[in-house]
Amino acid sequence: MATILVVDDNDMNRSVLTTLLGYRGHRMLEASNGLEAIDRTIAERPDLIITDILMPNMDGYELVQKLQALDDEQQAQIIFYSATYLEGEARALARACGVCHVICKPAEPENILKIVDEALAKGRPTEVPAGPKGALHGEAIRILNDKLYRKVMEIEELNDALEKRVAGRTLDLEEANRALRNEILAREKAQADSLRNREEQLKMKGEFLSHVSHELRSPLGVVHQFTTILLDGLGGALNQDQREYLEIMLRNINQLKYMIDDLLEASRAEAGKLVVRRSSISMPDVVAHALESMTQASKEKGIGLKTDSRSELPAVYADPARVSQVLINLLDNAVKFSPPDSTITVRTEIFADDPSFVLVSVIDCGCGIEPADAERVFDRLYQVKDSRQASRQGLGLGLYICKEILGLHGGAIWIDRNCRAGATFHFTLPAFTTKNMIAPIVIQNDRLVSSLALLTVEVSPATPWRNERERERAVHKVHQILERCMLADLDVLYPVQNQAESDVFTIVARTDQRGGGVMVSRVRNQLSRCSELSEAGIVCAVDCEFLEFENLGLDGPPEDRIARIASCIDDRIKSKDHQRSATR
């Protein structure tokens, strides 16, 4: 059997031949390029070399020339193994360089074996065939040229196809880009529009709610009036049934009226227009007032109301009408959900978690509140869904309004989760303390101020007040004037102290002696120029003094020092009160 070297840069082509010929019992050698083929030829002296024509670095043509330049004993039969489309060129080249055999790929195995056998049968060539060198070169160049031409054509075709594809994709991309840009523009416009419209819509919504609730009032007023006219017997005598039916009507009319009030309040709250007029108020007084207005409703259901004041309470800094509104709302709910013969308790105490707040709790023995509802009951329009309480419960705005009102006061409202029976609502309001009020103004450049001005304005009528409204109007007017004279961040106005015959305003101002003088003259000037006050014969006595804190021992933590300054101011206010009551 023979030794055969297969030279091909393609692994697959090599293995086809080595497998096929290996079966025949030949010893198979492989080389993937021309140089390797020459090395193996010198080392192994193969009987037959089967070589590809087109290979990198050294092609079959060059390889054959190099092989033929070797010693005689190393000469082997050579077969060109080439692609079918090159058959013509391959045969011409083979002839030109003295190679007798050509196999065209892909070839049938029988054909390959036949040609190999023929080549081997010839034995080693005894002499190197001397072909016409020029022809050989011409043939080789023509083959390569053709090959190159085809490749160039192929590349150009590929290039064309590629350019077409690129152009196509570019068009697609440009289209997509245009669409995206339009989309971005549209979104930007929509966003700008929505921002512009949002405020407008909020405003319109508020105005709409306000308008609707006012429009609802007029016809309701008429119904209310005629119902009371009938109840008062102005439409003739009523029998007992008629009276009862009218009372039911009136109760429902009132319910409707409260709902309209709630609607208006909620729309105000949403627009940030809830007004809070804070002053120093006594919580037990407000509680007593609220309980009084609930007496009738609770009596009808046989429910008891009681108060539980746990400790000596500081005054709170709040709007009495608003706090009363919150309490009545909570009590109204408590009455609604409590069984007959139960008790509702209103407890007031100092808030254990923060003693600068007062805690108020409304405790009932009703059906309680599911933990899942505990957070949401304060949401606008939220109503507890409970088949046991199928009756109407208003608009679900009451607790939302409570939450908003308390928020404006710096307080909070929540439901007791540890409550075993019934429901307990807690809310907090800030205690009224000088310390809380002056804390923002007494620190200047990280240092505590060493002096403050204390200005008081006592408002009293020349003749006794004719009615409460007259007094309220005067106090409101003075309040407005003082607020105009004050500087935000530097001056704080105390809640007005309502005394028997006069009302006293107190302002603590961070200013020096000269600034204090300017402030006093401005306040006096503004008050005397107000015709409304002078025509009503209202007298405003303005007084100003300076408090020095140099000798207070201003050391220790700022908290303590502010507390000392506050107590110094409180002492002065108290002694001024004493002076006033003494002169009376």
Next chain:
Amino acid sequence: MTLKKILLVEDDQDTVRAMGVRLKSRGYDLVVAPDAIAAIATARKEKPDVVVLDLGLPGGDGFTVMQRLKSNVDLMLVPIIVVSARDPLLNEERALKAGAEAFLQKPVENDELLTVIERALSKVAGPV
């Protein structure tokens, strides 16, 4: 003794009817004007003791009526009570500044309206 005369300026006929029943039952004489223009004319002609004034009126709002009444020598002392469904936060102060005795929001409790009317009348009659 002649009956005290109340001029009710109100465009809603049902409200007029209801207030009419209520006020007449208390022994007041009632004249009604359904719009701003009629209000001035009726006030001049009838010389009422009290004016009960709605704010939303055809032919000019209640504030215009008040201004006209207050600038008329014969009528400037007649107390005006504003009864309106409008928001008191926005209108009460303005009404009082314009010279109203009181601002009541609809629906008005009967007792409240009657008390305010009586007080206004006693004030005018007081010094005489």
